[in-house]
Amino acid sequence: MSEITIKDIAKQCGVGVSTVSRAINNHPDINPETRKMIMDTIEKTGFIPNNSARNLKRTDAKCIAVLVKGISNPFFSNMIQIIEEETQKHRYALVLRHVEAHEDEVDVALELVKEKRLRGIIFLGGGFYHSEEKLSKMTVPFVFSTIGVGKPDNENKRSYSNIAVDDKLESKKMTDYLLGLGHRKIAIITEDPKEPLGELRLTGYKEAFLEHNLTVDPKMICCVEEDIEHYSMENGYITAKRLLESGEKVTAIYATADSLAIGACRAILEAGKRIPEDISVAGYDGIALGEYYNPKLTTIKQPVEDMALTTIHLMLEIIAGREEHKQIVFEAELVERESTARIEKK
Numbered sequence: 524m525s526e527i528t529i530k531d532i533a534k535q536c537g538v539g540v541s542t543v544s545r546a547i548n549n550h551p552d553i554n555p556e557t558r559k560m561i562m563d564t565i566e567k568t569g570f571i572p573n574n575s576a577r578n579l580k581r582t583d584a585k586c587i588a589v590l591v592k593g594i595s596n597p598f599f600s601n602m603i604q605i606i607e608e609e610t611q612k613h614r615y616a617l618v619l620r621h622v623e624a625h626e627d628e629v630d631v632a633l634e635l636v637k638e639k640r641l642r643g644i645i646f647l648g649g650g651f652y653h654s655e656e657k658l659s660k661m662t663v664p665f666v667f668s669t670i671g672v673g674k675p676d677n678e679n680k681r682s683y684s685n686i687a688v689d690d691k692l693e694s695k696k697m698t699d700y701l702l703g704l705g706h707r708k709i710a711i712i713t714e715d716p717k718e719p720l721g722e723l724r725l726t727g728y729k730e731a732f733l734e735h736n737l738t739v740d741p742k743m744i745c746c747v748e749e750d751i752e753h754y755s756m757e758n759g760y761i762t763a764k765r766l767l768e769s770g771e772k773v774t775a776i777y778a779t780a781d782s783l784a785i786g787a788c789r790a791i792l793e794a795g796k797r798i799p800e801d802i803s804v805a806g807y808d809g810i811a812l813g814e815y816y817n818p819k820l821t822t823i824k825q826p827v828e829d830m831a832l833t834t835i836h837l838m839l840e841i842i843a844g845r846e847e848h849k850q851i852v853f854e855a856e857l858v859e860r861e862s863t864a865r866i867e868k869k
Contacts, residue, residue: 527570529611535568536561541607544617552621585615587838588641590632592622592648596754596782598808598827599647602669605831606645613839615642622649624753629653633660643838646670650719658683664841664848668834669825671723672852684841684848686834688855690720693823694727696857697777697805700821702735705866706775706803710743712762712787713779714753721746724779724807742771747783759786767794773802774866781806781813781822788816788862799864809858818861825855 529547533540538557545553546561564570587610591599603619610617618639622628628649635641644665659682666684672691701709711728714721725744732739745766747758759778766773767790776791778784784806788798796802798818806813809824830853840846 527568529570532561532564532568532570535564539604540611541603541619544607545619548616548618550619586618586639586641587615587643587645587835587842588618588620588632588635588639589645589647590620590622590628590635590649592624592626592628592646593752593754594621595752596648596780596808597810597812598669598754598780598782598825601811601827602647602831602834605828606835609832609835609839615839624749627653629657629661632665633657636662642842645834645838648720652719664838666834666838666841668830671719672850682848684837684850686830686837686849686851686853688825688830688853690723691727691730693855694724694779694807695731696727696855697807697823698728698731699734700857700859701775701777701803701805701863702731702737704775704803704863707737708740708743708771708773709775709777710745710766710771710773711777711779712745712747712759712766712783715746715749718753720779728777742769743773754780754782756782756786756789759783760790761786763787763790764793767791767796775803775805775863777805777807779807781808781810781820784820784822784862785812785816788820799862803863803866805863809856814860816862821860821863822858823855824858826853829853 529540529543533543543561546558589606607617620635622631628646632644641663643663646667647669649670668686671687672689713725716722716725729739745762747753747762751758759782763776776787778787784804788804791798791802798804806820806822809822813820813822833851837846837849
């Protein structure tokens with residue numbers, strides 16, 4: 524009989540591999556009943572989670588931490604699953620840690636390093652504006668992934684890896700597309716510009732207007748609510764509703780995450796408007812839900828599988844001493860679907 528794996532446990536329990544991992548690691552972000560079911564199944568099957576967090580007590584612990592900022596964004600789900608599967612293949616444990624919007628992810632990582640015996644850390648989401656002094660305190664190799672492309676003047680000083688798309692360029696690409704459809708009243712739903720991704724994607728939006736010799740209307744810049752998960756559907760709904768209730772004329776909404784865009788769609792429909800006949804909607808990320816939403820969502824599709832595999836493979840190679848830190852920029856794809864249309868001239 525073949526050895527029972529964590530995938531077998533997940534299949535028997537009807538949950539994902541990451542949920543089983545959280546149960547094994549006694550992660551607080553799991554329903555107690557679900558955890559009990561998983562642990563009971565582990566006991567019945569005799570599965571020995573050799574790569575679980577209990578290995579952290581051993582001197583030969585092989586553990587990689589993944590810190591996720593913006594865990595409500597479905598974009599990260601596929602990345603986490605791919606990263607976890609690869610860590611399991613290489614007999615590493617994975618510690619998953621949710622970082623709140625108000626928390627500094629590097630501070631969280633520094634505390635985690637004190638608590639756990641880690642071989643490396645992967646940051647998903649968050650920002651790249653961290654001081655060299657703070658980063659130098661990290662005693663394990665780390666990789667930033669999906670946080671945007673940092674400033675060029677820091678390139679030569681980096682002692683870490685960064686894997687991302689060029690968010691400013693891709694955001695400009697989407698705005699160019701909407702302007703090409705004849706839209707001028709294009710609202711953007713985004714994080715506050717003080718947040719790295721918010722700044723990059725908003726800058727791309729502004730640069731597209733500038734290249735078309737158009738002025739950006741400040742009233743079209745709609746920042747999400749600070750006290751709600753920034754990239755949640757709820758925040759997209761609330762932010763779009765606030766815009767529509769303001770009475771500002773808008774013909775297109777560009778949301779800097781598909782989850783925000785889907786929330787915005789609900790607000791538009793509740794306001795008695797049609798998509799895309801009255802208001803076009805575009806997103807960013809390329810999550811699976813966007814393809815099955817009605818209408819199908821036009822988006823900037825990030826190469827999530829390639830980015831996830833590159834992130835974890837580079838991390839493992841750096842840990843093994845076979846690879847140096849790298850700065851890797853992927854190209855995203857503008858996928859045109861049903862939620863956007865050329866504006867009708869009246």
